[in-house]
Amino acid sequence: MIKRITWRAATVTAVRWETKTARTLVLDVPGWSGHLPGQHVDIRLTADDGYVAQRSYSIASAWSPSSPSVELTIQRLDDGEVSPYLTDVVEVGDKIEVRGAIGNWFVWRDTQTAPVLLIAGGSGVVPLMAMIRARGRQPFRLIYSVRTPEDAAYAEELRHRVRENPGLDVHFVYTRKAPEGAGAPKRIDVATINSHGWPPDFEPDCYVCGPTGFVETAADILVALGHAPTRVRTERFGGA
Incomplete structure (x- = not known):
């Protein structure tokens, strides 16, 4: 049976700048069951007037039961619709709608032994x-x-x-x-x-x-x- 991926309200628990234009958001995602390196999530933003914008962002963190947070590093594009909000507006404690983890092709598994x-x-x-x-x-x-x-x-x-x-x-x-x-x-x-x-x-x-x-x-x-x-x-x- 294929597991359905649903939207979840993630909480931003920490933020940090990686460069002057790239910011990492650390998310606590309720019910998160883990992810593989290389997978991504969808993020959905809904404006007060009901307008919805959705984008996909790669996950930057490795996952383990002892380190269950999801980290996303967002590169700000000045003409972007979503990235400026995530880099310049979102703060610790904010909620963000997240769906994932997504993708099974561009992934690396720790069972792989090749260089x-x-x-x-x-x-x-x-x-x-x-x-x-x-x-x-x-x-x-x-x-x-x-x-x-x-x-x-x-x-x-x-x-x-x-x-x-x-x-x-x-x-x-x-x-x-x-x-x-x-x-x-x-x-x-x-x-x-x-x-x-x-x-x-x-x-x-x-x-x-x-x-x-x-x-x-x-x-x-x-x-x-x-x-x-x-x-x-x-x-x-x-x-x-």
Whole structure:
């Protein structure tokens, strides 16, 4: 029997800024039975006049019975209909309608034993961060493309995890302004993935998330390098 996903009134229990334009909401969702890394939720906002706006947001947190909260990291788009409200208006104690968890394709399970290659463009890092937070001893590599160092969400946490958790490697790519010693700004290309990803003969599970053009380019490069298309899973942004 298929379990029906229903709307629930979640309570915001904490908020924090990841960058100047990306904010994490920590939610207590009544009756939440857990989620897999890579899944998302729908959020529904209803105005006083009855107008309804609905968007999907990836879950940033790993789940366990001892850590049942749901964390969403929202990237503000100035012309967005929902994201500015979630980043600039919502406060601790507010209620938000949530439905989920949703999605069974773009997910990583801790029973998977293959090496993992994560490729993120901008806020596409959010579902990939859930995978990193859920990993045990599996070898992970993250290639993370952002405009500037200030745009990198979870940067300090990622560096801490690299230091403290053997088997995790993170490589930042800066497209507009790179820090000193990082070379000239560039976009993810064949050389980047060849140098900082896994060789195809390792048969890694690959996850790519970001804007449509970014995802298509990265996925095409992976296949051109010899990665099996069946091992390349992609997710693209929607509206905000």
